[in-house]
Amino acid sequence: MGLSVLVVGGGIAGLAHAVAARRAGHEAEVLEVRPGWEAAGWGLSLTGPALRALRTLDLADACAEAGHPVHRTVHCDAEGVVRAVVEPPSVLGPGEPVEVGIGRPALHRILREAAAGLGATLRTGVSVASLCHEDGQVTARLSDGSARTPDYVVGADGVRSRTRAQLGLDVEPRYAGQMVWRALVERPDWASDVHVFAGASGTTGVIPISARQAYVFLTESAVEARPAPESELARRMRDLLAPFGGRFADVRDTITDPAQVVRRPVHTLFLTGPWHAGLGVLAGDSAHAPSPQMVSGAALAIEDAVVLAAEVTARPDALPEAFEAYQRRRHERARAVVETSVEIGRRERQGRHDEVRALHQSGHAAMAAPI
Ligand SMILES: Cc1cc2nc3c(=O)[nH]c(=O)nc-3n(C[C@H](O)[C@H](O)[C@H](O)COP(=O)(O)OP(=O)(O)OC[C@H]3O[C@@H](n4cnc5c(N)ncnc54)[C@H](O)[C@@H]3O)c2cc1C
Incomplete structure (x- = not known):
């Protein structure tokens, strides 16, 4: 029954x-x-x-x-130079997406x-x-x-x-002392794989979510869990992403509308x-x-x-x-x-x-x- x-x-x-x-x-x-x-x-x-x-x-x-x-993650430095391409086995089986x-x-x-x-x-x-x-x-x-x-x-x-x-x-x-940022962007042609950009200040990346869209992720460390004024979100995210250059900079510069951005306490x-x-x-x-x-x-x-x-x-x-x-x-x-x-x-x-x-x-x- x-x-x-x-x-x-x-x-x-x-x-x-x-x-x-x-x-x-x-x-x-x-x-x-x-x-x-x-x-x-x-x-x-x-x-x-x-x-x-x-x-x-x-x-x-x-x-x-x-x-x-x-299927792959492309690891780059902060200037967008490719350092490694990792293609782990898929949990679903050979040929399946990771x-x-x-x-x-x-x-x-x-x-x-x-x-x-x-x-x-x-x-x-x-x-x-x-x-x-x-x-x-x-x-x-x-x-x-x-x-x-x-x-x-x-x-x-x-x-x-x-x-x-x-x-x-x-x-x-428990608040982890970090805020996580996500921005919805137009997917650049090169971002059909996950791209991670690692620099001295931290890590960001571009994750494709459809033929047309991707999101940019970023974690901001050692900050209080205070909300930021919504009107400032796009500018603040661009500022945090300033240390990253190369092809990533083109994506960063498209983060202009606060409605593209979410910032959440971890x-x-x-x-x-x-x-x-x-x-x-x-x-x-x-x-x-x-x-x-x-x-x-x-x-x-x-x-x-x-x-x-x-x-x-x-x-x-x-x-x-x-x-x-x-x-x-x-x-x-x-x-x-x-x-x-x-x-x-x-x-x-x-x-x-x-x-x-x-x-x-x-x-x-x-x-x-x-x-
Ligand atoms: C910024 C961010 C990015 C993330 N990215 C990823 C990722 O890429 N991959 C991944 O695997 N995980 C990610 N996570 C984690 C993932 O989102 C959560 O683990 C997942 O959503 C948990 O699902 P859930 O259904 O348990 O809770 P939730 O998704 O939080 O859903 C809970 C639902 O319950 C409703 N609700 C709340 N209170 C009540 C109530 N009293 N009565 C009725 N309804 C109620 C809420 O409105 C909500 O719809 C991310 C989390 C954050 C914050």
Whole structure:
């Protein structure tokens, strides 16, 4: 018999779990607190493990078509002189992309359309006001005054999860002392691979996300987590990128519109204790949020969604045991990614940029292991 799941949060983990749950024959309702579905417009890299998990949901090809498959990373110095071209094996197999760059709105649309197409109920502008466990049942009172009694609740509401607190699993996200920048740009012809530019001041790069678009990434270290006036974002990002020259300079100079730019504080989190209480369980950033430098938060979120659906389907009459089995399969992997990402941030803040690449490699090697 199918179960019913109430998913709190219509981001990557929540929508992916709705897809996985519907494919396994369960009822799924997703609540997104924002008034609409528009995802922030910057790009995202779907690494091999993310694509592998999307493949189990039959969505990897749609992401590759909507995004830009990448096979190589070109490492350059700050003047754009090529120092190395790295073509790692793809987690998906020979000839397959190593990663796919994609716009966040495109990824969210693919997940949303798949979930809705499979019959999940998707609602915006609504959240969970309270969760109450009684007589072996969970009751969710929603912000619109209605109530639900699903078989289980998934807290997929991100790093600042309210569900986590409602389940009594609270842990505070930690500010990593860094701000991460992304700018959406027109993709230059030479940027069909990932390009990384490393200089004494740090690292930037250009990631293609479609035939026409790419994003530029940058991490600003040792700064307070204060928002900057939006009107200054493009100029400030160009200033931070001033040490980089050569062909990168042409891309940098196209960052002129503040609407192209996002600047976000890096918050990391790892819940060392249980990720579940009663009939509620956490997935994605609400349980473990690595810093964006490891480019693996989305992969972890999609993997969680898939593994959780498999475990509840295997033990529909013993959900707390299913949640434990889910966490057993996820805990070490997520811990390793979060810890590696924190270490990357620490070395970046100390200016030890040449050590960062080795950490990336070991982190991604660990993520390549099957889930
Ligand atoms: C700048 C930046 C760049 C990044 N780049 C990459 C990358 O290239 N590759 C990668 O793998 N990862 C990247 N990450 C990390 C990745 O974005 C996250 O790990 C991933 O989005 C986690 O998915 P999630 O669904 O758990 O959380 P989220 O994506 O945060 O989704 C949570 C959703 O829940 C909703 N919500 C919040 N509270 C409530 C509530 N009370 N009720 C209902 N809904 C609620 C939110 O509105 C949101 O839609 C990046 C992160 C940042 C900040």
